Amino acid sequence: MRHNRYSVGRETKHSPIAKVLLLGRSEVEELLNMGEALNAVERSFSLKAEGRVLMPPKLYLDLPEYHGDFRAMPAYIEGSAGLKWVSVYPGNLKRNLLSVVATIILCDPDSGYPLAIMDGTYITDMRTGAAGGVAVKYLARRDSSIIGMIGAGKQARTQLLAISEVLPGIKEVKVFDQYRDAALRYAQEMRVNLNLNIRPAETIEEAAEADIVVTTTPSRTPIVKKHHIKPGTHINAIGADAKGKQELESDLLRGGKIIVDEIEQASHSGEINVPLCEGLIKVEEIYGTLGEVVVGTKKGRESDAEITIFDSTGLAIQDIICAKLVYEKCRGSDVPAFELF
Numbered sequence: 001m002r003h004n005r006y007s008v009g010r011e012t013k014h015s016p017i018a019k020v021l022l023l024g025r026s027e028v029e030e031l032l033n034m035g036e037a038l039n040a041v042e043r044s045f046s047l048k049a050e051g052r053v054l055m056p057p058k059l060y061l062d063l064p065e066y067h068g069d070f071r072a073m074p075a076y077i078e079g080s081a082g083l084k085w086v087s088v089y090p091g092n093l094k095r096n097l098l099s100v101v102a103t104i105i106l107c108d109p110d111s112g113y114p115l116a117i118m119d120g121t122y123i124t125d126m127r128t129g130a131a132g133g134v135a136v137k138y139l140a141r142r143d144s145s146i147i148g149m150i151g152a153g154k155q156a157r158t159q160l161l162a163i164s165e166v167l168p169g170i171k172e173v174k175v176f177d178q179y180r181d182a183a184l185r186y187a188q189e190m191r192v193n194l195n196l197n198i199r200p201a202e203t204i205e206e207a208a209e210a211d212i213v214v215t216t217t218p219s220r221t222p223i224v225k226k227h228h229i230k231p232g233t234h235i236n237a238i239g240a241d242a243k244g245k246q247e248l249e250s251d252l253l254r255g256g257k258i259i260v261d262e263i264e265q266a267s268h269s270g271e272i273n274v275p276l277c278e279g280l281i282k283v284e285e286i287y288g289t290l291g292e293v294v295v296g297t298k299k300g301r302e303s304d305a306e307i308t309i310f311d312s313t314g315l316a317i318q319d320i321i322c323a324k325l326v327y328e329k330c331r332g333s334d335v336p337a338f339e340l341f
């Protein structure tokens with residue numbers, strides 16, 4: 001180890017203080033599976049509901065001239081502090097690039113030093129899928145068997161992976177995307193990966209006629225209408241995670257039981273942000289948070305007829321709890337570490 005004024009003779013309980021682990025996508029992928037992500041994310045919801053985490057609101061750096069934005073997402077959870085720095089560039093798809101790209105810095109709250117810098121893109125996909133899985137576990141009808149996917153990109157993949165882990169008895173998955181090719185590719189790939197009966201749908205309406213509907217598009221105009229959704233459906237509204245984004249018609253939200261991941265964040269940038277701004281729904285009409293349902297202070301689904309809507313914006317605590325899991329698993333292994341200071 002290089003000796004300098006920061007590192008001489010000082011160690012934390014985690015690692016030599018100046019050594020930082022550098023974890024690329026392939027390492028992170030190997031170290032985190034969906035079962036683990038589901039447990040970690042469910043736990044993060046509980047800890048949030050019990051007031052045992054710190055998570056200031058996301059900070060947005062909007063760059064409209066580049067058609068994208070960056071977000072800084074800090075959090076403290078279970079002895080780990082960290083930051084996810086993530087960009088969302090929907091137009092990247094046309095350039096054959098990822099539209100969501102993230103890096104996580106995991107730090108030791110004892111010394112304030114960084115422990116690891118890792119790919120956060122895979123963690124974002126996995127923890128978002130896991131949040132959807134937890135929502136389905138607590139809010140969907142247990143006899144749900146038809147899934148409608150709207151949007152066939154990255155998030156759609158981990159959403160279905162997570163749902164398939166929490167819901168036995170999936171009979172059919174229908175997938176709609178603005179690009180038929182994308183829906184076809186999704187159906188082919190997920191059929192092989194999950195051994196499910198998956199087919200492309202011709203219209204949003206066709207995909208939305210399901211027991212569970214998952215929306216994962218960056219749409220800024222509501223694409224799922226109230227009349228598309230039958231009583232008893234559960235919806236995971238994932239795509240809206242920035243001001244001005246909206247996938248569900250406001251009337252649909254008004255008639256449903258809305259459960260958010262975090263009230264302040266969802267009000268600013270979730271599925272409810274536009275109808276709230278337009279005065280079409282009020283904050284008091286939001287039923288509660290998924291964390292409250294997980295810890296049992298609020299009931300989840302109360303009848304087979306109600307429409308439940310999970311408004312997911314994505315929480316930094318989910319990223320950091322998953323990053324910590326990855327870090328703990330590879331500590332002491334031969335993953336590259338370098339001296340940052």
Ligand SMILES: NC(=O)c1ccc[n+]([C@@H]2O[C@H](COP(=O)([O-])OP(=O)(O)OC[C@H]3O[C@@H](n4cnc5c(N)ncnc54)[C@H](O)[C@@H]3O)[C@@H](O)[C@H]2O)c1
Nearest residue numbers: 099151152153154155177178216217218238239312313314
């Ligand atoms: N809630 C969260 O925690 C969270 C986390 C990550 C990403 N997101 C958001 O989810 C959305 C999707 O992210 P992704 O990584 O899957 O992106 P992606 O680019 O991989 O996939 C998006 C898909 O939606 C399709 N699409 C776009 N507009 C559509 C429309 N009007 N109708 C039908 N299909 C349409 C695109 O063709 C594409 O296949 C983005 O808005 C992103 O910001 C949310």
